[in-house]
Amino acid sequence: MELLTDLMSNFWIALVLKLLVVALIIPLIGMVIGFAEMKLSAKMQARVGPYFAGGRWGWAQLIADGVKFFQKEDLIPRDADRPVFKVAPIVVMAGTVALFVVIPWGPGVIFRDLDIGIFYALAISSLTTVGVLMAGWASGNKYSLIGGLRAAGQLIAYELPLVFSAVAVVIMAGTMSMQGIVEAQVSAGYPFVLLQLVGFVVFMIAALAELSRIPFDLPIAESELVMGYLTEYSGFRFLFFFLAEFANMFSMSAIAVTLFLGGWHLPGIPADVLEFAGPLILIGKSFLLVFAMIWFRWTFPRVRQDQLQSLAWKWLIPISLANVILTGVFKVVL
Amino acid sequence: MSTYFESYLTVGAFVALGAVLVLVMLGVAAVLRPSKPKMTKAEIYECGVDPVGTGWSQTYVRYFVFGLLFLIFDVEAVFVFPWAIAAEELGMFGLIAIILFTLTLVEGLVYAAKKGVLQWE
Numbered sequence: 001m002e003l004l005t006d007l008m009s010n011f012w013i014a015l016v017l018k019l020l021v022v023a024l025i026i027p028l029i030g031m032v033i034g035f036a037e038m039k040l041s042a043k044m045q046a047r048v049g050p051y052f053a054g055g056r057w058g059w060a061q062l063i064a065d066g067v068k069f070f071q072k073e074d075l076i077p078r079d080a081d082r083p084v085f086k087v088a089p090i091v092v093m094a095g096t097v098a099l100f101v102v103i104p105w106g107p108g109v110i111f112r113d114l115d116i117g118i119f120y121a122l123a124i125s126s127l128t129t130v131g132v133l134m135a136g137w138a139s140g141n142k143y144s145l146i147g148g149l150r151a152a153g154q155l156i157a158y159e160l161p162l163v164f165s166a167v168a169v170v171i172m173a174g175t176m177s178m179q180g181i182v183e184a185q186v187s188a189g190y191p192f193v194l195l196q197l198v199g200f201v202v203f204m205i206a207a208l209a210e211l212s213r214i215p216f217d218l219p220i221a222e223s224e225l226v227m228g229y230l231t232e233y234s235g236f237r238f239l240f241f242f243l244a245e246f247a248n249m250f251s252m253s254a255i256a257v258t259l260f261l262g263g264w265h266l267p268g269i270p271a272d273v274l275e276f277a278g279p280l281i282l283i284g285k286s287f288l289l290v291f292a293m294i295w296f297r298w299t300f301p302r303v304r305q306d307q308l309q310s311l312a313w314k315w316l317i318p319i320s321l322a323n324v325i326l327t328g329v330f331k332v333v334l
Numbered sequence: 335m336s337t338y339f340e341s342y343l344t345v346g347a348f349v350a351l352g353a354v355l356v357l358v359m360l361g362v363a364a365v366l367r368p369s370k371p372k373m374t375k376a377e378i379y380e381c382g383v384d385p386v387g388t389g390w391s392q393t394y395v396r397y398f399v400f401g402l403l404f405l406i407f408d409v410e411a412v413f414v415f416p417w418a419i420a421a422e423e424l425g426m427f428g429l430i431a432i433i434l435f436t437l438t439l440v441e442g443l444v445y446a447a448k449k450g451v452l453q454w455e
Contacts, residue, residue: 011340018344019351026355070366078376094352101348112344119415120345141378141385153397156404163411170418231379236363240356309397313443313452317407321440324414325433331421332429 018111022100026247031062033246036287037294038062044298072235079140080232088135089233089240095127096244099251104178106264106278107271117178118166121255122159125210128244129155132219135241136229147228150305151212151219157312158209158216164320165199165206168327169259172196178255182263191262196327200260202320204289207252209308211245213293215300216308253289254282261285399451403443410439 008014035050038061042049054060076085102117104110114120129151136148169192170176173184185191193200209216220228230241257263262285264278274281303311378385417424417432424431446452 015344015347019347022348023351023355070363071368072363073368073370073375074360074364075375077378078373079378090353090356093356094349097352097355098345098348101345111348112341114341114345139378141380143380149395153395153400156401157397160404160407160411163408164414167411167414167418170415171421174419174422176415176419226379226381235367236356236359240359309400310452313400313403314447317443318440321436324418325436328418328421328429328432332425 022097022111026097026100027243029250030243030246031066033249033290034062034065034242035059036290037246037297040291040294041298044295066239069236069239072238074237075232075234077140077232081138081140084134084138085232086237088131088138089237089244090131091134092128092131092244093240095124095131096247096251098124098127099248102178103251103254103282104182104258104263105282106276107274108179109264109278110179113177113179116176118170118176118181118255118259121178122163122166125248125252126155126159128248129210131244132229132241135233136219139229139232141226141232143225143227144229144231147219147221147225147231150221151229153305154209154212154216154218154308157309158206158316161202161312161316161320162206162210164317164324165196165203166259167324168196168199168320171324171327171331178258178263182258182265185262186265189267191260193260195330196260196323198319198323199327200256202316202323203256203260204292206312206316207256208293208296209312211248211252211293213249214297215303217302218305218308221302249290249293250286253286253293256289257282257285399446403446403451406439406442410435 008017039049039057041047050058050061052058053064076082099121101111102114102121104113132151133148136144136146136151139145169181172188172192172195173181175181175184212219219225220230222228225231230238233241264274264282266274266277266281269277269281380386413435414432417428421428
């Protein structure tokens with residue numbers, strides 16, 4: 001512990017350690033969520049799911065899939081815009097990794113507590129969609145292009161409810177720093193979801209749309225667009241889009257937990273235990289939300305493009321704006 | 335080194351890590367994977383039938399008006415954040431200002447809705 005604090009005081013050594021940690025946890029999270037998605041989907045459909053790989057429960061299924069992707073031929077379609085086609089997964093992964101900078105894991109445990117934490121998180125999370133649009137354009141495939149454009153349309157519709165429901169939390173906390181928001185909830189004694197239930201619901205709907213998970217998975221929509229923007233990708237480039245999706249599911253949930261559900265704090269746990277239990281609490285809460293996302297996948301049918309747009313513009317944006325104003329009134333008047 | 339600079343160096347390093355992860359994994363895979371290029375493999379996939387026309391086709395981006403609306407509201411969001419942090423200090427003055435500011439923008443949304451922009455034909 002002593003040694004670790006010594007090492008972390010040097011900025012450059014700390015930076016390298018942080019990069020190593022994040023390079024390890026992103027694939028790990030991807031595998032856990034990927035496996036959870038397979039098993040839970042199977043349970044909800046009364047199937048068995050992965051069964052043979054690794055013996056019991058088919059726990060090695062994701063590892064086997066990873067090895068399989070290593071052996072896949074790297075195909076680039078003839079009509080593709082080659083440089084853009086190759087850069088697209090890089091943009092997606094860069095956005096995904098950069099989002100992890102501001103996730104507060106525990107008291108004082110954060111890769112970097114930026115002053116503009118939540119603002120940065122919302123901004124960098126839309127970088128993934130730029131990568132998706134690039135992938136859709138560069139594939140030289142009609143369906144990919146439509147998928148990419150749908151992703152862009154979805155981003156602009158659901159970015160606003162996401163931002164405005166976060167603004168309401170910023171008003172309550174009085175800071176944009178992610179650790180500051182958690183500490184505001186600790187000192188208030190309650191998670192903000194109690195007063196921001198509307199904001200939380202809007203945030204989760206918008207987050208689902210940003211992640212293009214069912215019921216908002218129009219950019220992929222297998223029954224309409226083959227596989228959307230992913231159609232022409234194979235091997236590791238394909239895998240990285242999936243890894244980014246799973247990692248983003250986690251980081252979006254972690255941000256929702258930080259904003260609304262009290263982050264790494266659980267009432268009744270003493271401060272010295274929280275030092276170690278903080279990350280576990282945050283991960284536990286986040287995985288609950290991830291579970292809900294997988295659950296929704298087998299509960300709701302896919303919305304139509306016009307329903308998607310009118311839900312955002314006619315309902316979510318006015319509701320979240322009213323929520324901001326109401327929160328402001330409460331904060332100033334009371 | 336200032337904390338400000340350190341913060342954004344960290345962000346830059348994380349962004350670079352994303353790129354490095356992809357490039358390293360693709361490099362490793364390049365050693366292991368087979369490479370037998372064929373004309374048919376480079377063909378565009380349209381569920382097995384021969385692709386129709388070229389890959390890029392004209393499509394009507396219905397939601398481009400939403401793009402314009404989005405631009406206005408996104409700029410608003412940037413202006414709301416500074417107020418949100420200082421809501422308590424600015425007090426009544428700030429609150430009334432932000433309500434007027436929001437109402438002006440909502441008026442635009444109502445106008446667009448009345449014009450039938452939000453309706454899909």
